Amino acid sequence: MNFDQATFELPANLRALMTRHDDTAGPSGLPRRSFLKLTAVSGFALGVFPMGALAQDKGAAAAKPEGLKPLQQPAAFVHIDRDGTTTITINRLDFGQGVQTGLPMILAEELDADWSKVRSVHGTNDPAYVDPAFGMHITGGSGSIKNSYTQYRELGARTRAMLVSAAATQWKVDASTLQTRNGVVIGPGGKQLGYGELAEAAMKLPVPEAVKLKDPKDFRLIGKPTGRLDAQAKSSGHQDYGIDMRLPGMLTAVVSHPPVFGARLKSVDDSAAKAIKGVKAVLRVPLDRGAEGVAVVADGYWPAKQGRDALKLEWDISGVEKVDSEKQLAQYRELATKPGKRKYDADVSKLASAPHKIDAEFVFPYLAHAPMEPLNCTVSLAGGKAEVWTGTQMPGIDGLAAAKVLGVPPENVKVHVQMAGGGFGRRGLLTSDYVVEACGVVKAAQAAGIAAPIRTLWSREDDIKGGYYRPMHLHTAKIGFDAQGKVTGWDHVIVGQSLLMGSMFEPMMVKDGIDATAVEGMKEPYDVPMRLTVHHPKLNVPVLWWRSVGSTHTAFVMETLLDEIARTTKQDPVAYRMKLIGDQHPRHKAALQLAVDKSGYGKKKLEAGRAWGVAVHESFNSVVAYVVEASVKDGTPILHNVTAGVHCNLVVNPKSVEAQVQGGALMGLSMCLPGAAITLKDGVVEQSNFNDFPVPRITDMPQIAVHTVPSAEPPTGMGEPGLPPLAPAFANAVAALTGKPLRALPFKLA
Amino acid sequence: MTALNINGKDRQVDADPSTPILWALRDTLGMTGTKFGCGAALCGACTVHLNGQAIRSCVTPISAAAGQKITTIEAVTDGGDKVGKAVHDAWVKHDVAQCGYCQSGQIMSATAFLKTVAPGKLPSEAEIDSAMAGNICRCGTYARIRAAVADAAKTLA
Numbered sequence: 001m002n003f004d005q006a007t008f009e010l011p012a013n014l015r016a017l018m019t020r021h022d023d024t025a026g027p028s029g030l031p032r033r034s035f036l037k038l039t040a041v042s043g044f045a046l047g048v049f050p051m052g053a054l055a056q057d058k059g060a061a062a063a064k065p066e067g068l069k070p071l072q073q074p075a076a077f078v079h080i081d082r083d084g085t086t087t088i089t090i091n092r093l094d095f096g097q098g099v100q101t102g103l104p105m106i107l108a109e110e111l112d113a114d115w116s117k118v119r120s121v122h123g124t125n126d127p128a129y130v131d132p133a134f135g136m137h138i139t140g141g142s143g144s145i146k147n148s149y150t151q152y153r154e155l156g157a158r159t160r161a162m163l164v165s166a167a168a169t170q171w172k173v174d175a176s177t178l179q180t181r182n183g184v185v186i187g188p189g190g191k192q193l194g195y196g197e198l199a200e201a202a203m204k205l206p207v208p209e210a211v212k213l214k215d216p217k218d219f220r221l222i223g224k225p226t227g228r229l230d231a232q233a234k235s236s237g238h239q240d241y242g243i244d245m246r247l248p249g250m251l252t253a254v255v256s257h258p259p260v261f262g263a264r265l266k267s268v269d270d271s272a273a274k275a276i277k278g279v280k281a282v283l284r285v286p287l288d289r290g291a292e293g294v295a296v297v298a299d300g301y302w303p304a305k306q307g308r309d310a311l312k313l314e315w316d317i318s319g320v321e322k323v324d325s326e327k328q329l330a331q332y333r334e335l336a337t338k339p340g341k342r343k344y345d346a347d348v349s350k351l352a353s354a355p356h357k358i359d360a361e362f363v364f365p366y367l368a369h370a371p372m373e374p375l376n377c378t379v380s381l382a383g384g385k386a387e388v389w390t391g392t393q394m395p396g397i398d399g400l401a402a403a404k405v406l407g408v409p410p411e412n413v414k415v416h417v418q419m420a421g422g423g424f425g426r427r428g429l430l431t432s433d434y435v436v437e438a439c440g441v442v443k444a445a446q447a448a449g450i451a452a453p454i455r456t457l458w459s460r461e462d463d464i465k466g467g468y469y470r471p472m473h474l475h476t477a478k479i480g481f482d483a484q485g486k487v488t489g490w491d492h493v494i495v496g497q498s499l500l501m502g503s504m505f506e507p508m509m510v511k512d513g514i515d516a517t518a519v520e521g522m523k524e525p526y527d528v529p530m531r532l533t534v535h536h537p538k539l540n541v542p543v544l545w546w547r548s549v550g551s552t553h554t555a556f557v558m559e560t561l562l563d564e565i566a567r568t569t570k571q572d573p574v575a576y577r578m579k580l581i582g583d584q585h586p587r588h589k590a591a592l593q594l595a596v597d598k599s600g601y602g603k604k605k606l607e608a609g610r611a612w613g614v615a616v617h618e619s620f621n622s623v624v625a626y627v628v629e630a631s632v633k634d635g636t637p638i639l640h641n642v643t644a645g646v647h648c649n650l651v652v653n654p655k656s657v658e659a660q661v662q663g664g665a666l667m668g669l670s671m672c673l674p675g676a677a678i679t680l681k682d683g684v685v686e687q688s689n690f691n692d693f694p695v696p697r698i699t700d701m702p703q704i705a706v707h708t709v710p711s712a713e714p715p716t717g718m719g720e721p722g723l724p725p726l727a728p729a730f731a732n733a734v735a736a737l738t739g740k741p742l743r744a745l746p747f748k749l750a
Numbered sequence: 751m752t753a754l755n756i757n758g759k760d761r762q763v764d765a766d767p768s769t770p771i772l773w774a775l776r777d778t779l780g781m782t783g784t785k786f787g788c789g790a791a792l793c794g795a796c797t798v799h800l801n802g803q804a805i806r807s808c809v810t811p812i813s814a815a816a817g818q819k820i821t822t823i824e825a826v827t828d829g830g831d832k833v834g835k836a837v838h839d840a841w842v843k844h845d846v847a848q849c850g851y852c853q854s855g856q857i858m859s860a861t862a863f864l865k866t867v868a869p870g871k872l873p874s875e876a877e878i879d880s881a882m883a884g885n886i887c888r889c890g891t892y893a894r895i896r897a898a899v900a901d902a903a904k905t906l907a
Contacts, residue, residue, distance in 0.1 A: 096849030096889045154872035227845045234850030235841035237783020237823030241851060244782040252777070277766060301786070302769045372787050372795060372851040372888045421785070421851025422888045460788040655845050659891070662846055666890025690792040690886060698882045701892035 067209050071151065074159040076128035076208065077107065084183050084196035086111070086218030087119045091129035091148060093139040093393050094122070094230075094533035095371070095423035096663070097719040098656035099227045102145050103152050105652055109221040109737040110156030111193070120229050124397040125415035137396030140428050140545070141618035144718025145652055149714050150213075157211035160201075161680050166201035167193050216650065216712045225654045230419070242391040242418035245378040249343075249452040251280060253441045254304040254459065256294040256311055257287065260683035261467055261540050269312035276310060278303030281662065283444040286405075288433040289542065295303040295441045297450065301457055321540035322683025325472070328539065329363065332474040332495040335535045340493070341513040343522070346529035351489030354480025356568055358561065359624060361476050363744045364553045365677035367546055368693055373421020374463055379440035380453035381446060385412045387453075391420025393428030397504075401432035405439035417698020424547040424667070426468060430503040433542075434458065441462060464693050465685040470546030471497040473518075473553045477561055485529040485569040485576055494518060496553075497543045498536040517545065521554030521619060521724065526562065526577075527587035541680065547667055548720040551619040555724030556745065557614035558729070563732040564741050573614045573732065574601065585618075587647040590709045592616045592625040595645030598707045599627035609633075610640065613733025615725035621716035622648040624661065626725045628702070630733035635749055637734045639669060642704040644722070649713035657718050658706040665704055670696050672727050676746040752812045756781075757825035767813035771820060772796045774812050783854050787886070794885030795851065797858040798822050804862035821895040823854040826861050833906060834861045840902040848889035856885045860899045862905060872903050 036428075036745040070076060071091070079087040088107050094100035104120045107113075116410075123129035131138045133147040152721035160180055167185040168175035170193065180184055184192045216222070258264070268281035270283040273296055281297045296307035351357070379402070386406050392398050403410040420427055438456035445454055458466065473496035480489045498515035500506050509516045514534045523530050546552055566576035574596055581588050596602070601612055609631045611644040616625035629641040644661050651657050670676055675694040679686045687693040738749065752763045754774070763774045775781040784807055787795030791806035796808045799821040800853075826834035835861045840846075847853045863881035867873055875880070878899045887895070 001759070035789045094849075098848070227842065230848060230850065231842045231845055231847060234847035234853050235838050235857065236827040239850050240782065243786065244776075246780060267879075300765075300773060302765070302773040302777065306766075306768075349876070370888060372785075372793070372849065374786060393763075420849065422849045424888070460790070462792075637836065659845070659848055659889075659894070662893050663890035666892065667888075689790050690788050695886055695888055696890070696892075697884075697886060698892040698895060699879045700898070704893055 015035070019262055020243070021063035024383065041096065053303055055295070068207060070128035070130055071130055072154060073128070073176060073261040074155050074162070076126065077155050077635055078111075078159045079196050080199040082196045082199070084114060084117045084194050085119060086113050086117050086183070087121055087197065089121050089123045089129070091131070092144040093140075093391060093417055093420055093423070093427065095391060095420035095427065097144070097660060098653065099144040101226060102382075102652050102656055103148060104220050104229065105226060106145070106149060106152040107156035107328070110153045111160045111220055112180040112182065114218045115221060115226075117183060118229065120385050122417040122419065124417060125395040125413070130396065132745050136393055138428070139393040140425070142613075142622065142719040142721060144717065144719070145715050148619065153213050154211055158208055161208045161211055162197050162202040162205045163198045165205050168200045169201065172291065185321050194555065200667050222652050223650070223654070227655065239419060241373050241421050242378065243376045243390055243457065245389045245418070245455055247378065247380060250378065251450070251454045252301045252304050253297045253438075253454050253456040254301065254308045255285065255437060255441065255456060256296075256313060257462060257466065258291050258293065258315050258317070260315070260317045260320050260322055261292045261542060262289050263315045263317045265294065266292055267316040270294070272310035272312070272416045273307040276303055276307045279307040281445060281448050281450055282307065283441065283448060284309070284439040285437065285444050287440070288431045288436045293437070295444065295456070296748075297441065297445055297454060300676050304549050317683065319663045320683065322543050323539050323680045324682060325365070325679040328472065329474065331537070331727055335438060335537060336476045336493045338535070340533040340535040343514050343532040343534055344530045346531050348489035348491045348529065348531045351478060351480035351491060354488045355483060356569075358477065358479040358564055360741070360743055361420050361474070361562065362553070362557050364473040365679065365745070366472045367671065367676065368464050368469055368678050368687070369424040369426035369546055370463060370690075370693065370695060371420070371422030371424060371426055372458055375426070375434045375458040375466075375541045376437050376455060378453060379438050379442040381408070381442050381475070382451065383407055384408050386414070388413060388415045388439075389418050389433065390415070390438070391418045391427055392425065392435070393423060394430070394432070397430060398432045398435040401436050402439045405436055406443055419561055425545040425549070429468065429544065430505060436441040444515050460690070460745070461688045464678070464689060467542035469541065470552055471499070471543040475553065475557045477557065479561065479565065481565050481569070482568055485565050485571055487565070490528050492522070493535070494539065495532045495535040497539055497541070499543055499545055499549070501536060517550045519554065520550035521617060522558065525582060525618065526558070526580045527582050540683070546663070548619050548723040551617060551724035552671065555615065555617040555619070556728045559725060559728035560618060560731050560735070560741055560743070563614070563728070563735065566734070572602070577614070577616060587623045587709070588616055588618060588625075591623040591645040591647040593645065594709055595625040595627045595643050598645065598705065599641075599643035601627045601652045602605045611733045611736040613729040613731065615732060616731035617725040619721045619724050622646070622718055622721040624664075624721045624725050626729040628733055629730045630730055630737070631669045631750070632734060632737050637672070637730065637747055637749065638731050639702040642702050642726070644706045644707060646718070647709040647711070648716045648721070649711045650715045651708050654727050657708060660718040661706045662704050663720035664720065666696055666701060668723040668726025669700060669702075669730065671745045672730055672747050673700065674746055709726065752816050754812060754815060754820055755818065756820045757822060759849065763812055767880055770874050771798060771807035771812055771815055775822060781822060781824060785851055785854050787852065787855070793855075794859060794888070795855040797855040797885065799858060799862055801828070802862070802865065804859050823858055824898065826858060831861070833864050836902040836905045837861045837864065837898070839896040841904070844894045844898040844901065846891050846894040846898050848891055848904070852885060852887045856882065856887065859885050860895070860902065864899070864903055867903060868892050870907055872907055873900070875900070
């Protein structure tokens with residue numbers, strides 16, 4: 001999901017919905033947003049003095065400059081208690097990537113806050129919390145820090161200016177003579193006022209439009225290795241996630257999904273299910289993609305699950321396509337030989353006469369995201385108003401979907417974003433599948449006379465079998481090159497389902513029949529004459545972005561093929577890349593050089609049986625290079641050491657960047673290990689849990705060292721870029737040992 | 751009614767005897783620190799201690815635990831358990847958690863493991879890996895888990 005901001009525009013209808021309750025006055029004459037604001041009163045429940053509301057009383061013009069959008073006003077983002085506790089709302093989902101700490105660091109930097117008093121909370125589907133680059137609620141494309149860096153700095157600077165202004169008034173001095181540091185305003189003679197003491201007065205002041213931001217060289221917090229704000233809670237069982245939602249009288253639903261995607265029910269025998277103690281209702285519910293399911297609603301997960309297991313269901317699978325992975329691969333191979341859409345169209349006529357040739361086929365399977373917290377969504381519907389609690393990357397779209405299913409106006413749906421136990425893309429659906437399902441359950445329950453809020457909870461099996469996978473892909477490549485490794489023609493074909501065709505993103509992200517997410521990461525930064533043909537077959541398997549999206553396969557293909565050319569022409573793979581990377585890509589070169597220098601590549605003597613592997617790849621505007629050491633033992637490739645060279649411009653939190661590279665690398669490794677594949681037989685997904693869809697364990701974790709290239713340029717994201725180059729670097733090391741390139745994930749050693 | 755001893759307190763649980771400890775804790779008693787990950791003893795997110803042994807609460811019915819001592823993450827990290835406190839402190843110091851969802855289980859496994867390490871001894875990395883291999887972290891925090899367990903062991907040694 002490498003959104004290009006320059007070309008990304010929301011369709012008008014979506015944009016209108018996303019800004020539906022802008023900061024304009026509602027029917028009551030008050031702004032519809034009535035969020036906790038910068039207040040002097042302790043406690044969120046008392047956040048009843050919205051800055052906007054007060055401003056409304058005093059005349060809106062003074063307090064709300066024309067140029068400021070809700071997302072630029074501190075009101076929705078900063079809450080300062082009397083004791084100085086500063087609570088910062090994040091406009092993204094934190095599902096591990098650390099924006100829960102990174103965004104507050106950025107705001108607190110310009111605010112000169114006392115970091116020990118900073119807390120953070122998730123936002124909602126309120127329009128204030130849209131991504132400033134897209135104008136919609138989205139956590140994706142590794143864009144949180146990148147797109148909100150300036151926004152959160154300005155929010156901090158505006159808040160600081162208001163606090164300074166309040167102090168100036170109190171001391172009857174010019175604001176320009178005051179300084180701030182560590183949560184206090186410092187005045188003449190060194191006298192001080194804490195932010196908590198000033199908050200009440202500050203909140204009544206106008207929000208300044210223009211603010212001066214710090215020179216990065218004066219940063220005290222940004223760039224400092226900082227522990228996560230939630231580290232205590234997450235190390236003691238006290239962090240609440242969506243699954244931990246508890247409301248008075250809340251019930252739990254477990255839904256039986258069809259065995260084949262999109263299938264409907266033929267018959268339901270729920271007599272045994274209803275006999276289970278604790279089961280309150282068995283309900284037929286509509287699912288996304290036109291499918292149907294059966295929800296068992298009970299007073300807890302266990303009776304609901306037992307109830308579901310006791311259902312006797314007959315499904316009508318006659319009308320839906322039943323995908324079979326083996327046949328699918330044969331179809332993809334056939335399709336790869338046919339004319340398709342052209343992403344690049346270089347002349348490849350010299351390929352046939354080239355002295356060296358590669359003729360390669362790559363196969364990538366479907367992959368499940370398998371976040372550790374099973375999908376869940378809690379919905380309450382009362383008096384025509386709905387509340388939704390869920391860990392979601394797209395609360396705006398989910399709110400609209402919920403409104404549609406529940407039959408209430410969109411502005412009557414509040415989505416409370418919950419801390420999520422992983423996601424990796426699975427919580428960012430344009431179809432809102434698990435939210436639609438949870439709302440369908442509540443709708444059906446209310447029709448059956450159950451008014452209680454309901455938490456719909458998936459089992460791990462529901463998750464693994466539930467679709468929305470990284471799509472299966474086939475690549476073919478015919479490459480001609482000379483003895484120096486100069487590529488004279490590269491004829492490449494990609495076959496795989498489009499993520500975005502048929503979705504609301506199609507107008508922006510699908511150009512000339514090619515889904516941008518399928519080809520991102522191809523060709524660049526290498527100056528090679530490539531003809532790239534693309535096919536997007538339509539199949540009855542729901543697909544979705546999976547951490548680093550297209551680069552999950554394109555990086556592997558590009559970086560293993562480049563390595564093969566280097567090996568064939570007996571060139572050092574680093575030197576060859578450096579030669580082929582154009583001068584317009586200095587960040588690639590810097591990241592690769594850093595990884596090379598820190599790893600001891602080419603200098604250090606490796607242990608017997610080990611080989612070096614190298615890969616470099618840009619995704620989401622950040623570049624990661626890996627130099628790895630691997631061996632092969634009894635036919636099994638083993639990854640020992642990883643040295644990362646990272647270029648993500650300015651590093652906001654080095655601890656977080658390190659964690660994201662470690663995690664991205666491990667997820668990259670997950671694609672290589674045995675069993676990393678979702679397959680279908682007669683339309684039915686063959687895997688079900690971590691036994692047959694294994695993910696890496698601590699015993700698979702290599703030693704990993706992360707190094708970043710120093711930079712003061714505005715930061716780029718790091719949630720995803722650590723993933724793509726791992727698998728090819730590992731594969732290149734294995735190929736160096738065996739002499740045979742690896743051309744499929746998971747690895748298959750002949 | 752099944753009588754359970756949880757974190758030193760006797761509790762009566764009104765649930766089917768087949769109910770896994772996990773769901774008795776989470777849904778009946780409202781103790782949500784113990785997490786549901788797989789429901790099949792494959793991921794370790796639900797790890798609790800039964801008479802001091804790390805077990806998977808998602809597959810252990812309350813009937814099998816009646817009258818025995820169950821210890822959960824809430825008690826292990828509340829400061830009263832020396833080993834649990836060392837593990838908790840190391841987890842915070844090393845900033846182990848990303849999404850954090852698996853970490854209750856990781857900490858419970860680490861604590862049970864470190865209680866088996868002889869006084870004055872430090873576990874090897876291979877021993878740490880072996881002890882922690884039953885707990886999945888999809889975020890990939892394993893490098894920091896290793897470091898935190900080793901650090902906690904050092905504190906306790």
